[in-house]
Amino acid sequence: MVRAAGYSRQARFNTDVIYKLIMVYHDRNQAYPSSLTDLPKFYVVSAMEKFYLDSVKLARGAWDGYRYNFKSVDKNNFVLSASPVGFWPSGIEYGMTEEGILKANSKSVDALADGHEEVKRWGAVNSLNTIGFRQEKVKSP
Secondary structure, eight states: OHHHHHHHHHHHHHHHHHHHHHHHHHHHHSSOOSSGGGSOOOEEEETTTTEEEEHHHHHHSEETTEEEEEEEEETTEEEEEEEEOSSSOOSOEEEEETTOOOEEEOSSOOSSOOOHHHHHHSEEOOOOTTOOOOOOOOOOO
């Protein structure tokens, strides 16, 4: 049970970080990525919470008790979700849409990817708004 709670806190952090990376991608490309593997390589650490996330883990899709799903619904809308998986999974799933509000659900939780309207109905939870990224200019060849 303690492990599931730790996974849940990590998933909350990951969902928030992934959203911010999607928005950086959007700012640079004027479009949302087609999948999470389209995001550039990265490594994010939160020393205070002792969490980290890197692009290698993200490419796996599922780790530390959660599966991460992203779907671009149309040009202006997307849904990002983190659903618990594995043995003794957490009872909370997280999600975000283009609105940027971190949401959580603890009713009828499953391991399936969550839809845009479904995530919008969930309750809001505190986000990690203090996360910032240093963006470096990439020179074109």
